[in-house]
Amino acid sequence: MKSLIKMTLVSSAIVLALTGCDDKKSADTNSSTTVANKVTISTDAQKEAYALGSSFATYMKSNLEQNEIKPDQEYLISGFNETFRDASQLSKDDVKNILDAFGKRIQEESKARFEKEKTENTAAGDKFRTEFAKQDGVQKTKSGLLYQIIKEGSDRHPTEQDTVIVHYLGTLTDGRKFDSSYDRGEPATFPLNAVIKGWTEGIQLIGVGGKIKLVVPPELAYGDQSLPGQQDKAGIQPASTLVFEVELLGIDGDKNDNTQESTPAQNQEHAAE
Known part of the structure; x- marks a missing residue:
């Protein structure tokens, strides 16, 4: 955690320095807010520096948001610039001690947040699965997977060794969507032995052309892992029960399969282990 904090802060400072952000500010005439002066990019060297800064910014933003860290940008910039000019207001020991304490605090907050999310998601998942099990046609396997066959097919x-072509929608128990092949406008292709256990077991229960609803408990999904959300999609928190509606369009390699095989443009990190 401490190395992450240090790398994140260093990366953010480099980004701001490379993109021309410094202590000079231009005042907004209509408010008290200040806006950093923009740089003009013209030479190849400037483009390379800006691209490097943009890459660092993407990394920094992702890690800061994941750890819910919101550093004061003005002081962050000053810390970099003043230290670079050998005019730091803090000694090296001060910096080390502050970052050590900061890293410890963030780690404690992250652990508390994890425990809270796990407790809440475990309760929500248990309740959802209990209610879903009461619906007509719902069955439960020995592993704890709940399923409802919408269309037999x-x-x-497919067998566990097959690669399947599917359309699917994945939601949390509160209905928020975390993944969807429909939104991407093309079916997804997965080796059935390379996805979460709930999928490996559940998709074998229907034939080609069939559709199934899967309610997957955490132990058959991602357990205590958390996955960040993508774009307008929700993230997956620890101990989440996941809900999928899956259409089995075909099995890769079948001669009578009329479905056009398509591999998603982006990695299916919410469906694959």
């Missing part, structure tokens, strides 16, 4: 069922 053909007699051709």
